[in-house]
Amino acid sequence: MEKKKIKILIAKPGLDGHDRGAKVVARGLRDAGFEVIYTGLHQTPEMIVNTAIQEDVDIIGLSILSGAHMAIFPEVLRLLKEKGAANIHVFGGGIIPDEDKEKLYQIGVGKLFDPGTKISEIVEYINNLFKEKGSE
Amino acid sequence: MNDKEWEELEKAYEEWEKKIKDLPQCTLPLFKTLSDIPLKLVYTPLDIKDFDYLRDLGLPGEYPFTRGIRHTMYRGRFWTMRQFSGFGTAEDTNKRFKFLLSHGETGLSVAFDYPTLLGRDSDDPMAKGEVGVCGVAISSLRDMEILFDGIPLDEVSTSMTINGPAAVIWAFYLITGEKQGVPFYKLRGTIQNDILKEYIAQKSYIFPPEPSLRIIVDIMEFASKEVPKWNTISISGYHIREAGSTAVQELAFTLMDGFTYVEEGIKRGLDVDTFAPRLSFFFNSHLDFFEEIAKFRAARRIWAREMKNRYGAKRKESLLLRFHTQTAGCSLTAQQPENNIIRTAYEALAAVLGGTQSLHTNSMDEAWALPTEKAVLIALRTQQILAYEIGVANVIDPLGGSYYVEYLTSKLEEEAYRYFNKIEKMGGMVAAIKAGYPQREIAEAAYRYQKELEEKKRIIVGVNDFVLENEKIEIPLLRIDPEVERRQIERLQKLRKERDNIVCERKLKELKMAAKSNENIMYPILECARAYCTLGEIIGALKEVFGEYKEEAFF
Numbered sequence: 164m165e166k167k168k169i170k171i172l173i174a175k176p177g178l179d180g181h182d183r184g185a186k187v188v189a190r191g192l193r194d195a196g197f198e199v200i201y202t203g204l205h206q207t208p209e210m211i212v213n214t215a216i217q218e219d220v221d222i223i224g225l226s227i228l229s230g231a232h233m234a235i236f237p238e239v240l241r242l243l244k245e246k247g248a249a250n251i252h253v254f255g256g257g258i259i260p261d262e263d264k265e266k267l268y269q270i271g272v273g274k275l276f277d278p279g280t281k282i283s284e285i286v287e288y289i290n291n292l293f294k295e296k297g298s299e
Numbered sequence: 300m301n302d303k304e305w306e307e308l309e310k311a312y313e314e315w316e317k318k319i320k321d322l323p324q325c326t327l328p329l330f331k332t333l334s335d336i337p338l339k340l341v342y343t344p345l346d347i348k349d350f351d352y353l354r355d356l357g358l359p360g361e362y363p364f365t366r367g368i369r370h371t372m373y374r375g376r377f378w379t380m381r382q383f384s385g386f387g388t389a390e391d392t393n394k395r396f397k398f399l400l401s402h403g404e405t406g407l408s409v410a411f412d413y414p415t416l417l418g419r420d421s422d423d424p425m426a427k428g429e430v431g432v433c434g435v436a437i438s439s440l441r442d443m444e445i446l447f448d449g450i451p452l453d454e455v456s457t458s459m460t461i462n463g464p465a466a467v468i469w470a471f472y473l474i475t476g477e478k479q480g481v482p483f484y485k486l487r488g489t490i491q492n493d494i495l496k497e498y499i500a501q502k503s504y505i506f507p508p509e510p511s512l513r514i515i516v517d518i519m520e521f522a523s524k525e526v527p528k529w530n531t532i533s534i535s536g537y538h539i540r541e542a543g544s545t546a547v548q549e550l551a552f553t554l555m556d557g558f559t560y561v562e563e564g565i566k567r568g569l570d571v572d573t574f575a576p577r578l579s580f581f582f583n584s585h586l587d588f589f590e591e592i593a594k595f596r597a598a599r600r601i602w603a604r605e606m607k608n609r610y611g612a613k614r615k616e617s618l619l620l621r622f623h624t625q626t627a628g629c630s631l632t633a634q635q636p637e638n639n640i641i642r643t644a645y646e647a648l649a650a651v652l653g654g655t656q657s658l659h660t661n662s663m664d665e666a667w668a669l670p671t672e673k674a675v676l677i678a679l680r681t682q683q684i685l686a687y688e689i690g691v692a693n694v695i696d697p698l699g700g701s702y703y704v705e706y707l708t709s710k711l712e713e714e715a716y717r718y719f720n721k722i723e724k725m726g727g728m729v730a731a732i733k734a735g736y737p738q739r740e741i742a743e744a745a746y747r748y749q750k751e752l753e754e755k756k757r758i759i760v761g762v763n764d765f766v767l768e769n770e771k772i773e774i775p776l777l778r779i780d781p782e783v784e785r786r787q788i789e790r791l792q793k794l795r796k797e798r799d800n801i802v803c804e805r806k807l808k809e810l811k812m813a814a815k816s817n818e819n820i821m822y823p824i825l826e827c828a829r830a831y832c833t834l835g836e837i838i839g840a841l842k843e844v845f846g847e848y849k850e851e852a853f854f
Contacts, residue, residue, distance in 0.1 A: 173854075178413035178429055180502025183543045183629075186742050186854040187749045193854075203852025204502055205417075207425065229413055230668070230779065234428025258633070258667055260776055278633045278666060279762040281753050 169293055172220040174202040174211040176239070179229035184256060184278075188224065191282030197289070208238040216248050222273075222289060225255040232259050236272050252292060256280065300344065312345060329756045333587040333748075334545035336710060342702035350705060355600070359695045363603040365596050365708070366696035367654040368619040373692035378650075379657035380682045381458060383625065385410030385435035386669045387783045388790075389445035392435040396450060398672060404679060406657060407488075408458040409446070410434035410669075411468070416503040418464035418838030421787045430784035433669070438791050439833045443471035444478065452476040457488035458533070458623070458657075463505035465492040466514050466821060467837045470828040473526065489530035489579060489623075492518060495556040495728055498850070499737045501538035505838060508729050510845035514820060515560065516567045519574040521821035530579040532560055533623065539737075540583035541629045543745020546594045547711055549583060551718035552728075552737050554601055558719075559728045561610050575606060576616035584646040584653070585627040591646070592698060593707035595622070595653030601712055624650035625659040631666040635761035636774055639663040644681050651685055652698055658682055668776040735851060742854065791833065798831040806830045807840045814844040 173189040175182055182204060193199040200218055202211060215223050227235060236255065243249050254273035264275050274288055300308070319340065324330070330338045339346070357363055360370030369375060382399055385392045396407055412434040414426035420438045421430045430436045437443055447457075452475065461468045469490050476486045494511040497504040504511070515532065522531045536544075536553035544552070557578065564574050580598070584591050602620035606612040626646035631639045640663045647660050660678040662670030670678070686692055698704045725731045732738070751757045758764045810823040820841075827837050 178417050178419075178425060179433075180497075181541075182502060183541070183742075183745050187543075187746055189854040190742075190746050191749070199854075201852050201854045203850065205425075229429060230432040231413075231428035260667060261772065279759075281763075282749070283753065 168196065168198040169222065169289060170198045170200070170218065170220045171289070172200050172202065172211070172215050172218060172223045174206055174214070174223060174225050175204050176206050176208060176211060176225055176227060176235045177229055177231045178205060179227065179231070180204055181228045182226070184228070185226035188226070188256065188282060188285065192286065192289075195282070195286045197286075208235060208242055211239060212242040212246060212248070215243070215251055216246060220251060221293070222252045222254065224285075225253065225257075227255060227257040227259070230258070232257065232267070233263055236267050237270055240271055254288070256285075305348075308343065308345060312343060327758070329751070332546070332590040332707070333585060334547040334590060334711070334714070336547075336590070336707070336714075342706050344702060346702055346706040347709065355705070355709070356699055362607070362618065363600045364619060365600045366699050368599065368621060368656075372654065372695045373651075373686070374695075377686045377692065378655050378682075379406040379456070380404055380679060380686075381406040381408045381623065381657045381659055382675060382679060383408040383410050383460065383659045384670075384675070385412070386433075386777070387431040387435065387779055388787050389435060389437065389442045391431070391783070393446055393448055393450070395672075396446075399675070399679070400450070400455070402676060402679060403683065406456045406458065407450070408659065409460065411459075411461055412436045413503075414438075415468070415834065416461065416463065418467070418505050418834055420833050420835030421784065421791055423835055428784075430787050432779050436783070436787045437468065437471065438787070438835065439794055440471045440474055440828050440831055441790070441794050443468075443475045447472075447475050447479075451481070452479055453481040453485050455487075458491075459488065460491045462491050462494055462497050462501070463503055463511075464834060464838050465490045466518055466824050467828065467834055469518070470821070470824045471834075474825065474828055483526045484528070486526055487528045489533050490518075491533045491535060491581070493532050493535045493556065493581075495559060495732065496535050496538055496553070498732045498848070499539055499552060499556075500542035500544075500741065502850070504848045504850075506841065506845040507848045508732065510814075511848075512560075512563050512729075516563050516569070517819045517821055519560075519564055519577070520567065520569060521819055522577060523569070523573045527577075529577065531574070531577045533579050533581045534560065535581040537581050537583045537625055539741065540585060540627065542741050543629075543748060544741040545744050546585065546587065546590050547714040548718070548737070548740055548744060550594050550598055550601075550711055551715040553580065553582070554598065554605075554715065555719060555722055555728050557602065558605065558609075561606070562727075565610065571606075571610050571612050572614040572617050575610075575612055576614060576619075579656075580620055580622035582622055582624050582655075583627050584624050584650040584655075586630050586642065586646065588645060588649050589698075589704060589707055590711070591649040592653045593704055593711050595624075595650070595655065596696075596699075596704075596708045597712040597715065598622070599654070600708070601715060621656045623657040623659070624653070624655040626650070626661045628661055628665060631661060631663075632759060632762050633666040633772075634770060635767060636663050636666060636772065638761055639666065640677060640681070643678060644685075647681055647685055648691065651691055652696075654696060664774050664776060667772070667774075668778070671775055671777045674774070735853065739853070794831060794833070802830045803827070803832045803836070807832055807836060810837065811840050811844055814841055
């Protein structure tokens with residue numbers, strides 16, 4: 164039986180237009196064999212969560228370079244829980260200082276990747292995540 | 300050289316090539332510029348055989364301005380040292396401006412926060428978490444008055460990185476000047492106001508292209524009559540480059556955007572020589588030292604030629620490509636951030652050797668946050684060291700005549716024309732943007748560069764080589780207090796209570812009427828600003844008439 168592809172939503176929340184990283188990561192993940200959807204710009208947490216549920220994705224990757232991460236990550240997690248989709252894993256990338264990372268990890272955000280990360284590291288992270296989940 | 304001399308040189312070169320054929324050339328995995336131009340070991344007159352000094356270079360301040368747009372360049376006046384800055388509330392940024400001016404900065408440059416860049420007030424629901432974070436929050440004339448409090452606007456020139464809502468922010472500035480007793484015609488500065496590169500790269504667009512271009516031509520027309528010392532557009536390659544383009548793409552798309560604005564002005568019936576002298580440019584200075592210098596030189600030559608031959612400009616000022624440079628933000632590394640001081644210094648050197656009119660040097664901490672005072676001061680000092688200590692500004696265009704630099708300059712020019720032709724065949728820049736062409740070219744280049752890094756074909760120190768294991772970032776970072784958002788919203792809501800709301804409503808209605816007609820909308824926008832209508836209200840009124848632009852998401 165063919166294994167179902169892992170489905171990923173790459174999302175660009177807030178007003179920030181710096182989409183170079185989001186697009187490069189989306190393309191890299193697709194080339195690595197995942198099914199990837201990209202939201203485009205200027206998404207509210209509400210819009211992102213709705214898309215994730217409609218598209219039945221396994222994982223959401225948020226790209227934030229605007230400094231608004233402490234407002235956006237918790238809101239996405241809250242909405243996922245509220246809509247009964249807390250099983251969707253949320254990770255991210257962008258410019259997030261270490262002390263903020265710690266706070267976000269504590270509320271259940273997945274790995275936060277720094278600038279300069281190799282796409283292969285993200286691929287490995289996602290594969291490991293679903294290996295663990297698969298054996299649960 | 301006569302035929303015999305050419306022959307001798309060719310022979311000598313061939314002999315030399317045989318000698319080096321089997322010698323190792325392995326210090327780097329790739330010998331190509333960042334634009335993917337393959338590089339020889341050495342350049343000789345053979346690589347610039349058609350070179351004609353007067354036609355291709357001329358003298359400084361003379362057509363085609365390859366060597367520089369001023370007769371005396373940095374002997375007459377150094378470039379303007381202009382640090383882009385803005386954060387928190389208007390009060391916070393006002394303090395930073397005064398700090399920079401007191402340390403020898405010679406021009407101001409305002410960074411606005413995301414809500415402002417997108418024409419939204421600080422209390423807009425979409426603004427949550429972003430007020431004052433990436434720049435200063437300016438929601439009304441009141442904020443602008445505070446931003447420039449105690450800074451005489453007849454003495455400084457101010458550049459404002461604002462595009463979608465440029466007309467409104469500019470109106471706030473003009474009236475702030477008026478309230479200080481400085482008439483419009485004395486104000487000097489720049490609004491970025493380059494909407495085409497927003498669709499292409501920076502993505503802070505509001506309206507669709509057609510009404511956006513109409514507003515821009517309204518601004519050009521208004522300025523030529525009322526604010527003659529103002530640069531009405533800063534045609535920007537910077538953001539195109541930051542989005543991942545090559546140097547060639549930056550050069551080609553930026554100049555193509557410039558031609559489009561010129562054509563729009565001419566279509567309106569404006570005389571090209573009334574508005575062209577106020578068009579300015581803004582380029583990136585990236586890591587590939589010689590390619591960047593060649594890019595600046597090629598840009599000047601192409602612009603002068605096209606303005607003269609294609610658009611029939613007569614005034615010398617219309618032919619001059621005046622430009623601001625910022626060192627490449629995207630070349631800064633989050634890892635070992637202190638190394639960014641060195642990167643920035645080399646990029647700044649390239650900008651100066653390329654003949655820039657003004658310069659922003661990035662601070663070492665900007666891969667992480669807006670810069671601290673200490674980091675900004677080092678960045679400013681980098682420029683002062685360049686100007687005063689190392690002698691590079693003593694002689695104009697010191698690399699002119701270098702076989703390599705002249706070859707690259709012509710090569711970049713040739714590649715740019717290839718793009719011009721392609722885009723013209725697509726029906727011009729607006730059609731190309733709507734088809735997603737420049738956007739895709741840039742995304743493709745960004746992806747290729749990322750792969751080159753991952754495959755270690757290109758080395759970035761501290762990122763994919765010379766890495767520190769378990770590195771801890773040890774520089775202090777500027778944090779924006781969440782109180783900023785609360786204070787800013789409080790001020791805005793107070794303003795809404797205190798102003799005459801009946802007048803505001805009437806002015807907004809008049810603005811909508813003007814937007815629907817062919818009237819120049821700068822006049823009604825100024826009226827709205829004077830009545831303390833907010834940025835979000837004015838842009839909201841215009842959205843009702845013009846609609847909003849939505850881009851197709853692709854990767």
